[in-house]
Amino acid sequence: MRTVRSVLVDSPAGDLRIGSREVADPGHAEVRVTVEACGVCHTDSQFVNDQLPGIVFPVTPGHEIAGRIESVGPGVVNWQVGDRVAVGWSGGHCTHCNPCRRGDFVHCENAQVPGWAYPGGYAxxxxxxxxxxxxxxxxxxxxEAAPLACAGVTVFNGLRRTGARPGDLVAVIGLGGLGHLAVQFAARMGFDTVVVARGQEKEKLAADLGSRHYIDSTREDVSAELLKLGGARVVLATAGNSDAMAAALDGLGPHGELIVIGIDAAPMKITPLQLILQSKTVHGHPSGVAMDTEDTLAFAAMTGIRPIVEEVPLEQASEAYRRMMDNQARFRIVLTTGA
Structure with missing residues (x-):
């Protein structure tokens, strides 16, 4: 058992404060990790605001974690003290529920999400x-690794599980925390990449990240522009805006896929006929399990993909969280511990 600095939220929607938390020695099939960096994700608000079942306060958020193993519990194989590791949204699976028994670990019925099932990485x-x-x-x-363990694996895994092949037209809606990574992954995968965003001022950044085409959704008909380019095989919707997602559907070609990873509580206005005539599909995509994250990190390292981040010390977690939730940080904020 050891006592460490940790961010604590004492009650639903409460303030983030720096305190201390006791961290136990790792149990069976567990490891203890020294946290070097942890990304601030919009989804952290679901834990802070008590929007998911079973939240236990005080909460320590954080599911974009990077660090190194400091101790190993019994029953752990292939990992040792000093290994550099990342932990994302899929922070463990039970192995015994029906999805796990089928190898579908990302849909584990007892998903062990950091910050929800156990104290997270703001520590x-x-x-x-x-x-x-x-x-x-x-x-x-x-x-660099921390945001790739959640935002990165979500877009990378989402793209590689589609039917798109190198040379196909792939559009990314949004150029924020998820979108700026999605564009890089899409371009490095060999897709003819399109960015759909609001305003002309983002066009240069889109090109710098690897996009070959840019559509300003405030001035152009998104679907019409996609059809002029031949119709998209995939549209990856990273922006949390249901109207923007629906507006791109008619820009898909035959058998085109609209992949939804941006979150919006509003319904999407889509008619059955839009889907039927050209065999289009719309489906949601979760992040990915540990091996998916490892693949993401390896691909990013190999191809030069990097998140655009702002580093903030753990002591300033409250302000960093507020800025992220208020959309005052354009890409990713990463908390650092000085470890």
Whole structure:
């Protein structure tokens, strides 16, 4: 048992404060990780605001974690002290529910999400299940790896599970925390990449990240412009705006896929006929399990993909969280512990 600095939220929608939390020695099939960096994700608000079942306060958020193993519990194989590791949204799985028995770990009925099932990464040290660990390549820093463990794996895994092939037209809606990574992954995968965003001022950044085409949704008909380019095989909707997602549907070609990863409580206005005539599909995509995260990190290291981040010390977590939730941070904020 050891005592570490940790961010604590004492009650639903309460303030984030720096306090201390006791971190136990790792149990069976667990490891203790020294946290070097942890990304601030919009989804952290679901834990802070008590919007998911079973939240236990005080809450320590954080599910974009990068660090190194400091101790290993009994029953852990293939991991040792000093290994550099990342932990994302899929922070462990039970192995015994029906989805797990089918190997569908990302849909584990007892999903062990950091910050929900156990204290998260806004801390100096955490204990996690060994099956949550992904190896960090030597060429990625902890600050670079942390956002890739959630935002990165979500877009990478979402793209590679579609029917798109190199050379196909793939559009990314939004150029924020998810979108700026999605554009890089899409371009490096060999897709003819389109960015759909609001305003002309983002066009240069889109091109710098690898996009070959840009559609300003405030001035142009998104679907019409996509059809002029031949129709998209995939539209990856990273912006949390249901209207923007629906507006791109008619820009899909035959068998086109609208992949939804941006969150919006409003319904999408889509008619059955839009889907039927050209065999289009709309489906949601969760993040990915530990091996998916490891694949994401390896691909990013190999191809030079990096998140655009702002580093903030753990002591300023409250202000960093507020800015992220108020959309005052354009891409990613990463908390650092100085470890």
């Amino acid at each position: 100096e040290s955490i204990v996690v299940p060994a099956n949550a660990l992904a190896r960090i390549p030597a060429t990625l820093s902890a600050v």
